[in-house]
Amino acid sequence: RKLEIQYAELLRECKDLDAGRRVHAQVVAAGGYCRTRFIANLLVDMYGRCGSLDDARRVFDGIQQLNVFSCNLLLSAYVRSRRIQEAKRVFDGLTHRDVVTWTTMMRAYAMVGDLQQARGVFDRMPERNLVSWVSLVATYAQAGELQSAKDVFDGMPEEVRSTAAACNAMMTGYAKSGCLDEAKLLFDSMTDKDLVSWNVMLGGFVDNACLDAAMQVFRWMPARDLVSWNTVLQAYGDCGRFQDAKFIFSCMPAWD
RNA sequence: CGGCUAAUUU
Secondary structure, three states, X not given: OHHHHHHHHHHHHOOOHHHHHHHHHHHHHHOHHHHOHHHHHHHHHHHHHOOOHHHHHHHHHOOXXXXXXXXXXXXXXXXXXXXXXXXXXXXXXXXXXXXXXXXXXXXXXXXXXXXXXXXXXXXXXOOOOHHHHHHHHHHHHHOOOHHHHHXXXXXXXXXXXXXXXXXXXXXXXXXXXXXXXXXXXXXXXXOOOOHXXXXXXXXXXXXXXXXXXXXXXXXXXXXXXXXXXXXXXXXXXHOOOHHHHHHHHHHOOOOO
């Protein structure tokens, strides 16, 4: 039991196929853990993240009692590798689809820029939650389809629209379309700003060549993570200010 | 029983 959780952590740490296979072998050598669905699901996930879809499929096919996690993990594996046709085949073959299944399929089409199909999946979803709504706004926002993003945002249930995640996605849409005033207005109206909200404003100013405003945000933000630092580092590098970039780099804390 | 899957920012 406790051992299972330790193997789970090991499997999540695998970042390449070699490491993944080693841990897989270790799990096999340790006993019958591969036969527990929990570990098998994590193996599907691990192989999917490492891009070995054949291995993911092989483990999946060996699972005795598939559950919704198993199926969603396999679907995610194909989507992550942009194997949309195969993902669709998996999706169509599933008998139990939950909101995660549907949202994953929607993201698959969004990933390859097929906004019509993504929207079609969203419209057919039997149930929606925060993640599915935010995904759709983000899809339009990233594509620069500001009006569609706004329409979806405005059509959200109030309890969804008032979340930081929804506002962050909408702010990204404004910023990507050059509407920094609108982004700032929404930002200022938020009562539950999180670090992502600050990063969106930071990146919005950078994208629109307002480096001074970006640096003001950077100084004012209550916390900075790797994304915040990388955004500033990249911004300085992109405009040739290598001394500033070097200085920022030297100020960066170490993570892990 | 829970623990494993989808989202918003670089």
